[in-house]
Structure formats: C-alpha cells, structure tokens
Amino acid sequence: MARIKIENVRKTFGKVRALDGVTIDVKDKEFFVLFGPAGAGKTTILNCIAGISMPEEGMISFDDNIMNLTDPAHRNVAMVFENYALYPQMTVYDNMASALRSKLYKTDEAEIKKRIEWAAGVMKMDNLLERLPGQLSNGQKQRVAMGRALVREPNVFLMDEPLAHLDAKLRNSMRTELKEMQENLGSTCIYVTHDFMEAMALGDRIAIINKGKIVQIGTGDEIYYMPCNEFTAQLMGEPEINIFTARPLVGSNKYILDFDVNGERISVDLPYDEGVYSKLHDLRLENVDCGIRPQNVKYSFEPKEGYFKTTVYSYESIGNKSVIVAECGGFQLRMIAPNGLNVAIDSEIYIRLEIDHAMFFDAETKDYIIRYDEAGFTAFAASQEEK
Secondary structure (H helix, E strand, C coil): CCCEEEEEEEEEECCEEEEEEEEEEECCCCEEEEECCCCCCHHHHHHHHHCCCCCCEEEEEECCEECCCCCHHHCCEEEECCCCCCCCCCCHHHHHHCHHHCCCCCCCHHHHHHHHHHHHHHCCCHHHCCCCHHHCCHHHHHHHHHHHHHCCCCCEEEEECCCCCCCHHHHHHHHHHHHHHHHHHCCCEEEEECCHHHHHHHCCEEEEEECCEEEEEECHHHHHHCCCEHHHHHHCCCCCCEEEEEEECCCCCCEEEEEEECCEEEEEECCCCHHHHHHHHHHCCCCEEEEECHHHEEEECCCCCCCEEEEEEEEEECCCCEEEEEEECCEEEEEEECCCCCCCCCCEEEEEECHHHCEEEECCCCEEEEECCHHHHHHHHHHHHHC
C-alpha cells in the first residue's frame, strides 16, 4: 500500500476551476474520506490521483515517488466509480477477473478464482457470478464494481460514492464491511461521499472540501466539535446546527442571545466561562454567531421555568428519531425528539437552549472562534489520535 500526497494541485475545466491549490497527505493504510457538497471537486481529486485527469499545477506522489507523468495503468490503483463502469458483454465473474487477467497484472487462474470467491462472499453475490450486467439491479452492479476492486492488491483504493445505489439495509451493513475489509487488507483507501453519516462512520480522517478548496482536515470528532467555520459546522450534522446572533451586553462583560420569537423579544444570557468570555472580549466584536446542535435544544409541550414559547413549524420522523422544527421569527430552530410523538403543526412548544454546549463564530468572516469546554474537547481529540 502507499502514502498518497497531493501538493498544491490545481485543475480547471474551461473557465471553471475544479481544484484550487488542494493539498492532502493520506497516510499509509489510512481510510481517508473526502466529504463535501455536490460539485465541490471530490471526484476530480480521485481522477487526478488515478491519472484519469492531469492537473495543470501541483504534484501527486505515491510513497514519495512523483506520479504526475505516470500513465493510469502503471499507477496500480483500484477505482470504484459511481456509474459502475462494467463490461456489458462479460459475466460478473469475468468482470471481477478482468484486471487480474491483464498483461500488467497477470495472475494465475486458481488465485483469481480464490480471490473472486472471497470477494463474492463478502459482497453477498455468490449467486450472481454467471450473470451479465444487464441482468443485474443497480445495487447489484455497484457490488460487482466494488468486488472487482477488492480482488486487486493496489497501491490505493479510490471509491467514488460506492454505496450510493444500494438499498438502506445493505448500505448500512456495507459500511461495517468496508471498514473491516480495509483494516484486514491493510490498504490505503480514499473514499468520496456527500453523506454525513458515511463520512463519520468510515473515516479515520475527513477532508472537508468546498468549491475546489480544502476547508478542514481532521478526525470526525475534531471537525464535528470544533469546525473551522460555519459552513463546516452546518455540513457536519444531521439535522443541521442552529445558528443565532449573540452580542455583548452594553455596560458589562456579559454576552446575550437576542432574537425575536413571533414578535416577542427573547434574551438569553450566555453562561460565564473564563476562556469563552476572555476570547470574545479580546476580539472586541460587535456580534458573534452562536451555534447550538439540535440535540442541545430541549423542549416541552407545557410551560416551564427557563423555557420560551414558540410554535411548531414541522415534525418529521427520520428512522430512529424525529426532528421538530420550531418557528422563531426570522429563522427556524431544529431539535431532536423521539419517534411516536403526537405533534400538531402550529401548536405551542416551549424551548430551552443548552448554551453551555454552544460554539462561537465571527459574525462577519464566519470563522470559528471558541466553544465551551474547548480544552476538554482538545484533550479528547489528542487522546483519540494517540490510539
């Protein structure tokens, strides 16, 4: 396997700059996830690593060997495409064996059979080996494409949303299988997704990419608890984080959240924390944005002390939990609830914000400033890195 380095890579298509100075260092045997919205440049990075696309600037290396001028066939990468890329005239077995029968990677037929039977068992497609791609569902085709990559022993596995066309049950089980397979094979894997849960479940580290630029790289916990800006905070979470504006209280060192709820002015004091208040005071910002995750919003359908009244905008059940969205004047407030609640639209709901779990951003630049108990999260991230 290999350590993959991408240094200051730039790639344009016409007038569109797909990659703008991308730098990534993927460790040997690491499961590295590229996560971002559609059109961010994730697939272009994979194509540049594989040699399908050539960057105009920058360097790509495998184990410190520069690969920019090496053709795709000699880079020894196994790539799983979102659109399968199967040979329609070949059976599933022959599709999976195709790379191992090439002149470059010629392998003994007995060894090919052994590897294919192993991969077919892992992918739960033992009964599909004699079928043609035209006889398969989209999910089955995706499994064949993944199986074809698994039988290889490449420098790196490149996976472009390989679970996108699988049904929900198989998709969840394959997350576990993929991670286990990668660890057992001792392989380097770069995996593209725009699914938050996939990124968190699979990645040893995650690179957040947006508009062709790397925004942040870190473990899932590091990025979730200390995102570098509001974009990352909103991307890392389902449902999305709630963002409020906080301002210093005139004539004191205190900060408050100050917002309208259905015409009524609500003010919530920020709990005192020496680190938070010192940082905010030193920056002397007129306003800061305060982010609160939906799980840190508490609710009641009866009046309670410390809760403010608002109304239900929507109620959605999403599997093992539900999301209540409350209408708060100029914005909507998301919170997590258990399934099975009888919630009527436009009914009254009472809200309390757990401010001591909040994080803060510059209201103008949208960059991360600090969060409550940042030292605790930093120590936790360091302990996880040591493991």
